[in-house]
Amino acid sequence: MSADLPWSPAEFEARLRAKESGYHIHHPFNKRLNSGALQPFQVRGWVANRFYYQQAIPMKDAAVMANCEDRATRRRWIERMLDHDGHGDHEGQNAGGIETWTRLGMAVGLSREDLWSHRHVQPGVRFAVDAYVNFARRAPWREGVISSLTEMFAPKIHADRLAGWPSMYPWIAAEGLAYFRSRIPLAQRDVEHGLEVAIAFGDTRAKQERAIEILQFKLDVLWSLLDAVERAYPDDLPEERRP
Numbered sequence: 001m002s003a004d005l006p007w008s009p010a011e012f013e014a015r016l017r018a019k020e021s022g023y024h025i026h027h028p029f030n031k032r033l034n035s036g037a038l039q040p041f042q043v044r045g046w047v048a049n050r051f052y053y054q055q056a057i058p059m060k061d062a063a064v065m066a067n068c069e070d071r072a073t074r075r076r077w078i079e080r081m082l083d084h085d086g087h088g089d090h091e092g093q094n095a096g097g098i099e100t101w102t103r104l105g106m107a108v109g110l111s112r113e114d115l116w117s118h119r120h121v122q123p124g125v126r127f128a129v130d131a132y133v134n135f136a137r138r139a140p141w142r143e144g145v146i147s148s149l150t151e152m153f154a155p156k157i158h159a160d161r162l163a164g165w166p167s168m169y170p171w172i173a174a175e176g177l178a179y180f181r182s183r184i185p186l187a188q189r190d191v192e193h194g195l196e197v198a199i200a201f202g203d204t205r206a207k208q209e210r211a212i213e214i215l216q217f218k219l220d221v222l223w224s225l226l227d228a229v230e231r232a233y234p235d236d237l238p239e240e241r242r243p
C-alpha cells in the first residue's frame with residue numbers, strides 16, 4: 001500500500017517540475033526560432049499563430065474564475081485577465097499582453113489586421129488552443145489552475161528570446177520584444193499561486209497523479225501548436241503563400 005501514499009509536497013513539486021522535459025522549449029521549431037535559423041516569414045507565421053493563444057488566455061482565465069466559488073482565489077486570479085486584456089487607458093504598463101503582442105506583430109512586419117483577422121491561424125493551432133479553453137470551462141477550477149503550470153518553464157523561453165533575438169534577428173525592432181520582458185515577473189507570480197493550489201489539491205496520490213496528467217495535457221497543447229506552425233511554414237514555402 002505504501003506505493004499509494006501521497007508524495008511529500010517537495011517530491012510532488014519536483015515531479016511537476018520534471019515535466020519540463022516535454023516543454024515546447026525543446027520543440028524543433030522553437031529550437032530553430034531561438035537559434036536564429038528562421039526566415040522572416042517563418043517568424044511572422046509563428047507570431048500570427050501564437051496570437052490566437054494570447055487572445056485565448058484571458059478567456060481561459062475567465063472560465064477558471066467562473067467555476068471558482070472561493071472569493072480569495074478570485075481576487076488573485078482576476079489579475080491574470082487584466083494582465084492580458086489591459087485596463088485603463090491601454091497605454092504603458094496597462095496596455096496588456098494582447099496589445100503588447102500586437103506590437104510584436106508589427107515589429108516583425110505584420111499589420112494589426114493580419115493578427116486580429118486570424119487569417120494566418122492554422123487549423124491545428126485553433127484546435128489545440130480551443131481544447132485548452134474548453135478544458136478550463138469544464139474542469140473543476142483547481143484543475144484549471146493546474147493546467148496553467150507550464151508557466152513554470154516559460155521565464156526561460158522568454159529570457160532566451162530577449163538574449164538571442166536582437167543579434168539573430170536584427171530586422172525586428174527592439175521595442176517589439178517588450179512582451180517577453182513583461183512576462184517574466186508575471187509568470188513567476190502566477191506560478192507561486194498555481195503551485196499553492198496544486199499542492200493543496202494533491203492530498204492523495206491519485207490526485208497528485210491527476211495533476212501530472214493535466215500538466216501533460218497542457219504540454220501537448222503547446223507542442224501541437226508548434227507542430228502545426230512548423231508544418232505550415234516550411235523553408236521552401238512559395239513566395240505568394242508567405243505571411
Ligand SMILES: O=C(O)c1cc(C(=O)O)c2c(n1)C(=O)C(=O)c1cc(C(=O)O)[nH]c1-2
Nearest residue numbers: 057097147148149150151153154157158183
Ligand atoms: O511564450 C511562451 O512560450 C509561453 C508559454 C506559456 C505557457 O507555458 O503556457 C505562456 C506564455 N508564454 C505566456 O506568455 C503567457 O502569458 C501564459 C499564460 C499561460 C497560462 O497557461 O495561463 N501560459 C502562458
